[in-house]
Amino acid sequence: MAKTFHLEIIAANRIFYQGECEHLVITAIDGLLGIMAGHEPLVTVLPTGELKYMVNGQWQYAAISEGFIQVMPESSVILADTCELPEEIDIKRAEEARERAQEQLRQKQSIHEYYQTQAALNRAMNRLKISQKHFK
Amino acid sequence: MANMREIRERIDSIKQILKITNAMYLISSSKLKKARKALDSTEPYYYKLQETISSVLEHTPHTRQMYFDRRTDIPPEKRKKGYIVITADKGLCGSYNHNILKFTEQELAKSPDINNCYLFVLGHVGRMYFTSRLKNSSKPFVDGEFLYTTQNPTLYRAMEIARLVLEKFENRELDEVYVIYTDMINSSVQEERMIQLLPFSRKHFGKAPDGTMKKLPKASFLPSPEEVMAHLIPNYTKGIIYGAMVEAFCCEQQSRMTAMDAATTSAKDMIKELSLLYNRARQGAITQEITEVVSGSGALSANV
Numbered sequence: 001m002a003k004t005f006h007l008e009i010i011a012a013n014r015i016f017y018q019g020e021c022e023h024l025v026i027t028a029i030d031g032l033l034g035i036m037a038g039h040e041p042l043v044t045v046l047p048t049g050e051l052k053y054m055v056n057g058q059w060q061y062a063a064i065s066e067g068f069i070q071v072m073p074e075s076s077v078i079l080a081d082t083c084e085l086p087e088e089i090d091i092k093r094a095e096e097a098r099e100r101a102q103e104q105l106r107q108k109q110s111i112h113e114y115y116q117t118q119a120a121l122n123r124a125m126n127r128l129k130i131s132q133k134h135f136k
Numbered sequence: 137m138a139n140m141r142e143i144r145e146r147i148d149s150i151k152q153i154l155k156i157t158n159a160m161y162l163i164s165s166s167k168l169k170k171a172r173k174a175l176d177s178t179e180p181y182y183y184k185l186q187e188t189i190s191s192v193l194e195h196t197p198h199t200r201q202m203y204f205d206r207r208t209d210i211p212p213e214k215r216k217k218g219y220i221v222i223t224a225d226k227g228l229c230g231s232y233n234h235n236i237l238k239f240t241e242q243e244l245a246k247s248p249d250i251n252n253c254y255l256f257v258l259g260h261v262g263r264m265y266f267t268s269r270l271k272n273s274s275k276p277f278v279d280g281e282f283l284y285t286t287q288n289p290t291l292y293r294a295m296e297i298a299r300l301v302l303e304k305f306e307n308r309e310l311d312e313v314y315v316i317y318t319d320m321i322n323s324s325v326q327e328e329r330m331i332q333l334l335p336f337s338r339k340h341f342g343k344a345p346d347g348t349m350k351k352l353p354k355a356s357f358l359p360s361p362e363e364v365m366a367h368l369i370p371n372y373t374k375g376i377i378y379g380a381m382v383e384a385f386c387c388e389q390q391s392r393m394t395a396m397d398a399a400t401t402s403a404k405d406m407i408k409e410l411s412l413l414y415n416r417a418r419q420g421a422i423t424q425e426i427t428e429v430v431s432g433s434g435a436l437s438a439n440v
Binding site: 003008010012013014028029030033040041042043044045047058066067068070071079081099112 | 178180181184185188192195196208291299330352355356358359363364367368372374375376378
């Protein structure tokens with residue numbers, strides 16, 4: 001078995017994962033980032049995206065929305081607004097959210113609202129993508 | 137006789153109020169359960185966030201990021217201070233509102249010029265209090281468009297609030313931002329607390345992070361420390377506001393439950409006392425009637 005490091009994924013409403021992990025792949029602000037045990041100390045920001053981590057040789061997938069990660073050689077902490085497994089995603093709700101966001105984007109609005117709606121749309125699309133990819 | 141009726145009416149009205157307080161007790165206890173659950177699931181995030189940020193900051197090289205800018209060129213009496221105060225939407229929750237308002241007053245009194253204080257009040261009670269307070273003398277500016285409820289805090293609401301204060305900070309409409317809320321220490325102890333949100337200083341992460349992370353060299357930041365901080369700090373602000381809202385909401389329900397419980401108990405005590413008085417008055421009236429009848433018949437038989 002590969003060398004492991006301690007991984008904590010904490011969402012605003014729950015502790016998503018806490019335990020050993022062999023390999024972690026995150027979508028950082030400027031691209032994919034793979035982390036294994038003994039990684040150099042690192043801090044980066046995570047946009048809404050996909051996350052996967054390997055436990056006992058099995059890849060686990062999750063949809064994550066905005067947060068950040070702190071990497072230490074022996075441990076990593078991810079703090080995010082929300083984090084969900086593909087099977088937990090409410091597809092109907094995400095689809096509705098996407099519709100809503102797209103509708104709002106079509107209408108004229110202030111820059112702020114535009115960014116907010118775009119973020120909402122990103123979240124919804126990400127959820128849909130991940131649930132379709134890993135949970136059929 | 138009038139005495140008896142009065143007592144009976146009193147008992148009836150107390151019974152009515154008892155029903156209300158009892159219902160409110162039940163409602164708040166079920167709301168508290170929900171709030172507690174939210175609190176329990178948010179607390180790990182809230183504490184981890186503070187801990188992680190403080191350890192991140194230990195590894196951060198000195199940055200000229202705008203959220204760290206302490207604006208020392210502005211003299212203390214000219215600094216515009218913003219306070220996010222979390223109160224309740226309704227009264228009838230014991231001293232909860234009173235305590236937080238008093239605490240805020242004390243903090244406001246400390247600032248050199250109250251006209252440079254800006255209040256962002258969550259909750260109706262606090263908003264009414266600060267808008268109507270001390271009409272004649274100088275008062276802090278209360279943002280009238282800041283209308284957020286404290287019930288069932290959501291991350292989305294926290295995000296909006298965070299965005300608002302960050303924007304004001306960036307535009308130099310505010311130089312310092314604080315959050316005032318009630319912290320739940322345990323179910324019977326609550327404490328008012330103030331956290332400085334902005335400018336972001338390393339100093340206020342006074343708590344010692346767990347020793348394991350201490351001896352590490354400077355961490356690298358991707359893509360750059362400035363870029364990371366530009367994302368991290370809004371995120372942190374949001375997290376802190378959300379955590380404070382959840383804590384405060386839980387405290388509110390807790391104090392309402394305690395207050396309503398106390399009200400119900402004292403109503404029951406009052407009913408007990410009043411029924412004793414009522415019975416005594418009734419007994420007195422009966423005795424008096426009997427005496428009257430007996431003495432009346434005695435007078436009659438004496439005549440015959």
